[in-house]
Amino acid sequence: MSLAKRNYSRGDYLYRSGDKFRSLYAIHSGSFKTQxxxxxxxxxxxxxxxxxxIIGLDAISTDIHTCEAIALESSVICEISFNxxxxxxxxxxxxxxxIHKLMSREIVRDQGIMLLLGSMRAEERLAAFLLNLSQRYxxxxxxxxxxxxxxxxxxxxxxxxxxxxxxxxxxxxxxEAGLIIVKIRAIEIIxxxxxxxxLSRG
Amino acid sequence: MSLAKRNYSRGDYLYRSGDKFRSLYAIHSGSFKTQxxxxxxxxxxxxxxxxxxIIGLDAISTDIHTCEAIALESSVICEISFNxxxxxxxxxxxxxxxIHKLMSREIVRDQGIMLLLGSMRAEERLAAFLLNLSQRYxxxxxxxxxxxxxxxxxxxxxxxxxxxxxxxxxxxxxxEAGLIIVKIRAIEIIxxxxxxxxLSRG
DNA sequence: CGCACCTTTGACTCACTTCAATGAGGGTGG
DNA sequence: CCACCCTCATTGAAGTGAGTCAAAGGTGCG
Numbered sequence: 440m441s442l443a444k445r446n447y448s449r450g451d452y453l454y455r456s457g458d459k460f461r462s463l464y465a466i467h468s469g470s471f472k473t474q475x476x477x478x479x480x481x482x483x484x485x486x487x488x489x490x491x492x493i494i495g496l497d498a499i500s501t502d503i504h505t506c507e508a509i510a511l512e513s514s515v516i517c518e519i520s521f522n523x524x525x526x527x528x529x530x531x532x533x534x535x536x537x538i539h540k541l542m543s544r545e546i547v548r549d550q551g552i553m554l555l556l557g558s559m560r561a562e563e564r565l566a567a568f569l570l571n572l573s574q575r576y577x578x579x580x581x582x583x584x585x586x587x588x589x590x591x592x593x594x595x596x597x598x599x600x601x602x603x604x605x606x607x608x609x610x611x612x613x614x615e616a617g618l619i620i621v622k623i624r625a626i627e628i629i630x631x632x633x634x635x636x637x638l639s640r641g
Numbered sequence: 642m643s644l645a646k647r648n649y650s651r652g653d654y655l656y657r658s659g660d661k662f663r664s665l666y667a668i669h670s671g672s673f674k675t676q677x678x679x680x681x682x683x684x685x686x687x688x689x690x691x692x693x694x695i696i697g698l699d700a701i702s703t704d705i706h707t708c709e710a711i712a713l714e715s716s717v718i719c720e721i722s723f724n725x726x727x728x729x730x731x732x733x734x735x736x737x738x739x740i741h742k743l744m745s746r747e748i749v750r751d752q753g754i755m756l757l758l759g760s761m762r763a764e765e766r767l768a769a770f771l772l773n774l775s776q777r778y779x780x781x782x783x784x785x786x787x788x789x790x791x792x793x794x795x796x797x798x799x800x801x802x803x804x805x806x807x808x809x810x811x812x813x814x815x816x817e818a819g820l821i822i823v824k825i826r827a828i829e830i831i832x833x834x835x836x837x838x839x840l841s842r843g
Numbered sequence: 844c845g846c847a848c849c850t851t852t853g854a855c856t857c858a859c860t861t862c863a864a865t866g867a868g869g870g871t872g873g
Numbered sequence: 874c875c876a877c878c879c880t881c882a883t884t885g886a887a888g889t890g891a892g893t894c895a896a897a898g899g900t901g902c903g
Contacts, residue, residue, distance in 0.1 A: 475752050475755070475756050477756060477760065478840070478841050479841055481756075481760050483755055483756040483759045483760050485752050485755050485756075496744075496745055496748055497745060497748050497749050497752065498745070499741050499742055499744075499745035500742050500745035500746040500748070500749050501749075505749050505752065525734070525737060525738065525741070528731075528737075529730075529731045529732075529734065529737065530731075532727070532728075532731065535727060535730075535731065535737075538741075539701050539727070539740075539744070540701055540702050542698075542701075542741070542744040542745065542748065543698055543699060543700070543701035543702035543744065544702040545748050546698055546699050546702070546744065546747050546748060546751065547699050547702050547703075547707050549748065549751035549752070549754075549755065550677050550687050550699065550707065550708060550751070551677070552751075553677070553687050553751065553754055553758060554677050554679060554683075554685040554687075556755060556758035556802060557685045557799065557800075557801075558679065558683050558684075558685050558799075558802065560890075560891090561890075591848095591849065591850090592849075592850065592851095593849085597759065597760075598759075599759075600758060600759035600760065601891075601892090602891075602892055602893080603849090603850080604851080604852085604891090604892075604893085605890090605891055605892075607850060607851055607852080608851085608891090610850095610851095611851075611852085623849080623850070623899080623900075638680070639680050639681055762858075762859095763858075763859070793880095793881065793882090794881075794882065794883095795881080803859080803860090804859075804860055804861080805881090805882080806859090806860075806861085806882090806883080806884085807858090807859060807860075809882060809883055810859095810883085810884080812882095812883095813883075813884080825867080825868080825881080825882070
């Protein structure tokens with residue numbers, strides 16, 4: 440299994456829309472955003488990925504990448520040859536199952552975003568976003584209540600289907616309500632259950 | 642490979658959110674909608690599936706279905722044991738690749754919906770929806786310009802992140818513009834390229 | 844130190860939602 | 874076979890949440 444490591448700096452493309460599919464990419468450290476492009480130049484961020492997550496699954500379908508992945512900070516990537524992974528998984532059934540689970544998890548994640556984009560209001564979306572980040576930091580042994588955002592308001596807005604001003608206002612409003620403390624990209628969640636209540640209340 | 646066929650009537654559940662994962666389901670004839678549920682009862686339609694498509698991929702992730710699938714009309718389903726499919730795919734590499742492509746295609750489809758929900762206006766969304774249906778009917782040897790919708794305005798709205806009234810108004814507007822003829826659920830596309838232009842124009 | 848970029852905030856606008864009323868089909872039972 | 878009812882679709886009018894436009898304030902990088 441090829442496990443070459445490579446470094447990427449903020450703004451570097453891991454792959455672009457239209458690139459030939461070569462490998463999957465495991466994020467060893469750092470973080471990325473993935474986005475799809477519309478004909479007229481509009482772009483939609485489809486996800487923010489952090490250490491331990493695997494990207495590039497979109498390209499298996501047609502052997503061409505349909506989205507692009509860009510580093511949000513200095514990052515290290517392990518490249519995984521998909522052909523060799525497939526071959527290996529034929530010999531190791533648990534690995535095969537893991538690959539299937541990985542892809543299925545991505546499908547479930549996407550469904551959650553559709554729910555968010557299709558039926559939540561602005562502040563619910565941002566609350567869901569913050570809670571998701573919180574969980575993922577916690578899963579990595581980091582603080583679930585204090586972290587630095589790796590992405591701009593504009594990128595958050597694109598991901599959540601909102602304009603950057605709306606994201607900024609929602610942050611301010613959460614802060615006024617005593618739910619969080621925002622210092623530009625530094626976030627502290629003061630009232631986790633309050634944020635969760637934001638979600639269910641509608 | 643278990644390939645038991647079973648009939649479903651309009652409104653029947655193929656599976657519900659929370660159901661144990663048993664099989665994948667190939668739609669032999671008819672059509673389904675899949676939807677995810679939010680705590681507070683809101684629901685988001687995540688897709689409309691027709692003959693030849695496979696549903697249930699979401700459940701591989703956790704062995705529990707995360708969405709529900711409901712028949713939109715009388716339909717016939719082939720149940721596919723996933724364990725047997727996995728075993729078989731270890732012996733038949735092209736089958737393995739097909740399964741991966743299938744799951745990847747679902748991920749790409751979901752990305753397209755995120756783009757739609759996150760950055761298109763109401764009429765663009767409906768145009769994209771109609772063009773997508775048109776392509777899929779064409780791929781099945783049916784007319785790409787004349788077909789009957791299997792779903793209600795409310796269901797289309799949920800899928801597109803719009804209220805049913807907005808969907809209805811967009812249909813009426815397309816008709817006034819000479820792009821389509823709508824008779825409740827019967828659609829005739831008069832000006833395919835006009836609809837396509839709707840998309841790129843913004 | 845200075846420039847470029849990001850963020851915040853306010854005022855105004857608008858696309859979509861909400862509320863409400865009317866109308867068209869389709870199925871069922873008298 | 875027709876009348877009734879129920880559901881779904883259309884349309885109008887009024888309301889609102891988020892977008893747009895604009896300006897000012899912060900940050901951090903080179």
